[in-house]
Amino acid sequence: MDPILEEKLAEAASAAPIELSLVVPIYNEEDSVGPLVARIRAAMAVFERPWELILVDDGSTDATLANARKALSQGGQRLKIVELQRNFGQTAAMQAGIDAAVGRLIATLDGDLQNDPGDIPAMVKAIEERELDLLVGWRKNRQDGLFLRKIPSWCANYLIGKITGVKLHDYGCSLKIYQASIIKQVKLMGEMHRFIPAWVAGVVPSSRIGEMPVTHHARQHGTSKYGISRTFRVILDLLSVLFFMRYKARPGHFFGSIGLAAGAISALILVYLFVDKFLFGNDIGTRPMLIVGVMLFLSSVQLITTGILAEMMARIYSGENETPPYIVRQVFDGNDISA
Numbered sequence: 001m002d003p004i005l006e007e008k009l010a011e012a013a014s015a016a017p018i019e020l021s022l023v024v025p026i027y028n029e030e031d032s033v034g035p036l037v038a039r040i041r042a043a044m045a046v047f048e049r050p051w052e053l054i055l056v057d058d059g060s061t062d063a064t065l066a067n068a069r070k071a072l073s074q075g076g077q078r079l080k081i082v083e084l085q086r087n088f089g090q091t092a093a094m095q096a097g098i099d100a101a102v103g104r105l106i107a108t109l110d111g112d113l114q115n116d117p118g119d120i121p122a123m124v125k126a127i128e129e130r131e132l133d134l135l136v137g138w139r140k141n142r143q144d145g146l147f148l149r150k151i152p153s154w155c156a157n158y159l160i161g162k163i164t165g166v167k168l169h170d171y172g173c174s175l176k177i178y179q180a181s182i183i184k185q186v187k188l189m190g191e192m193h194r195f196i197p198a199w200v201a202g203v204v205p206s207s208r209i210g211e212m213p214v215t216h217h218a219r220q221h222g223t224s225k226y227g228i229s230r231t232f233r234v235i236l237d238l239l240s241v242l243f244f245m246r247y248k249a250r251p252g253h254f255f256g257s258i259g260l261a262a263g264a265i266s267a268l269i270l271v272y273l274f275v276d277k278f279l280f281g282n283d284i285g286t287r288p289m290l291i292v293g294v295m296l297f298l299s300s301v302q303l304i305t306t307g308i309l310a311e312m313m314a315r316i317y318s319g320e321n322e323t324p325p326y327i328v329r330q331v332f333d334g335n336d337i338s339a
Helices: 003-012 035-047 064-073 090-102 119-129 146-164 193-200 231-246 251-278 288-320
Strands: 020-026 051-057 077-085 105-108 132-138 176-179 209-213 328-332
Touching: 020 035, 020 090, 020 119, 035 051, 035 064, 035 119, 035 288, 051 090, 064 077, 064 105, 077 090, 090 105, 105 119, 119 132, 119 176, 119 209, 132 193, 146 193, 146 231, 193 231, 251 288, 251 328
Parallel strands: 020 051, 020 105, 051 077, 132 209
Antiparallel strands: 077 328, 105 176, 132 176
């Protein structure tokens, strides 16, 4: 964890226990951040337990940070702003917010006003009554374009559910509620925020992951950070998720299985050519099958040795890598800015 966050969390430890932490990554949302904070405060007025709001500025280049600090200066419910040193991406920003959260439950939502904070109290009630570790929002009436957003999302949700075994209607909804003790066991990386339920399924049974319909609004300010190109990135990320879910702790099995299969085919080919050459006296020097057999043998050796190296690297990584995927420049809270 970043040292700046550690210092701030130590200060918060002596304060009243927080039941719910709201984490909102923001990037170039200067027109949305003020209304967002106001809407969250209004929606959470019915929530009778202590809560906090954490805005993570992911290296915005417009007035997003200034407007967020203005909202902070207005006082009210506990509000914290984590300013990242540069743009690290939504997943890293979400990880920074989760690391900074001190609540028993953690909620995440987008900063573009498309998620409705009014759904959060009901989701908190649902996750507790249903005894879940993760409750995912389902944008049943999604207010986005059909061809550029909805259809690619439907296809992605189907593929993710088929491959990961965690069947949800809407993987891409950022409005989620987590048990903090569970999500803090999951290290987010790359651009894998859309696969969080799959990562959580590696920590708890999929039966403890649920969903509920939530309200979704059309974007009011700015432009979407995603386009049709995201579909291709989702496919590549999905392959990575599949690999990590099944072979993270034993990558040698993945490469080794392919290597052994290639070696077995190579052995059959070479044994056949050996018999054909020395028992039947046929010429095999110019036959393509000989080249295929030799190439498969060399590929087998390379894949098996790659698997051994991957096993060694996995053990080093899991034992020594504690570097967070983000760098915090500064953390602002109510004690830093006067009204």
